[in-house]
Amino acid sequence: MVTLYGGNDGLNTVVPAGNPAYARARAELAYRPDDVLDLGDGLGLNPGLTGLHRLWADHELAVVRGVGYPKPDRSHFRSMAIWQTASPATAASTGWLGRWLDTTTTDPLLAVSLDTLIPPMLAGATAAGASLPVRGLRVPKTALGRSLALLGRPDQADGIWQARAATSIADLGRVQKTLEPAAAKNPDEDSAGSDENAQGASAGGQSELGRQLDLVATLVEMGVPTRVYAVSLGGFDTHAGERGTQQRLLTELDRALTTFQTRLAGTDRGRQVVTAVYSEFGRRVTANASDGTDHGTAGPVFVLGRGVTGGFYGAEPSLTDLDSGDLKAGMDFRSVYASLLDSVLGTDPGAVLNGWEKRVEGLFT
Helix, strand or coil: CEEECCCCCHHHCEECCCCHHHHHHHHHHCCCCCCCEEEECCEEECCCCHHHHHHHHCCCEEEEEEEECCCCCCCHHHHHHHHHHCCCCCCCCCCHHHHHHHHHCCCHHHEEECCCCCCHHHECCCCECEECCCCCCCCCCCHHHHHHHHHCCCCCCCCHHHHHHHHHHHHHHHHHHHHHHHHHHCCCCCCCCHHHHHCCCCCCCCCCHHHHHHHHHHHHHHCCCCCEEEEEECCCCCCCCHHHHHHHHHHHHHHHHHHHHHHHCCCCCHHHCCEEEEECCCECCCCCCCCCCCECCCEEEEEECCCECCEEECCCCCCCCCECCECCCCEEHHHHHHHHHHHCCCCCHHHHCCCCCCCCCCCEC
16 A cells, blocks of 8 residues: 555646646646646546556556545545545544454554554554564664563463553564564665655655665565555645646656566566555645645545556546535545455455445456
8 A cells, every 4th residue: 555645636647638627727737738648538647657657558557536535524634544544424443454454363464564653544453563664673682672572471460451562562573573684685775855755745654665665575575474565655735836746756656666566577476466556635626826736635546566457447537517626536435445355355345344345346357
């Protein structure tokens, strides 16, 4: 799962460049038809997405259009909470993949976040994923580290909270032992351009997406038991000077994803990986006075991999039939999640998504 924090502008990602309403609404922010990478149906990819365009030609990229949820919320934090918990109507204390973990195992290695924190999507009621920062997870080999390991030993005299703490400490040791060798293989250097992500990064997300995905690829090749990985890229809150900022970020996304896909193609395990890319909301149709866009609603979701049936899914949102100036969602994001749960994780979606069963038909071979 690749999270684009900040609200990526879907209309300048999958661009309706041939639509006169788009050009009228965006003025200088709009791309011309000859600027974009043609997808057909009057749409084109942002010029920064050259690698994804090649995957489209190879039928390994699916573009799910107009994805959102009922009664959209334009707050970064509430909307991201909705996407991560898959609970649009009411607040939820568990993430959608956390609930999958609850039905599967208590093994923290089954889901891993390449971050210093576990995102809400990986937190269940009784189980949670693990966190592995890209620069590694290093428990000290000093007396402090040895004392910590002793605290992780079970003791029949422990109360319930002491027992849970001991289990967590033991899990930390197991996570380090299993995952740290992969982190050690990654060079400890900054990705180019990571400092630039400060612009528009107020809504969270990491930089160094290439390093995150490189570490994921190493873990996949090592055969660790992890089924789900969470990575992120921040900086998409483009209220001003959007065009240059977004295209730079999409170029970083494109380079990281296509390098990742090329590497995965070299192993049997790698060829089984499916990657989904989403953001908490799109942007408004009409540009603002600062050559940017404000918080909107629906946007595209990318799904890519060898097992994906490439092409368009869902209807292209109208640029004239709007909801208070915003796009109307035609595809509920829970249908994307249901397809991933069913076809990738082999789990009944209804048990995880509070009864939601509808899938994106034909998304997987």
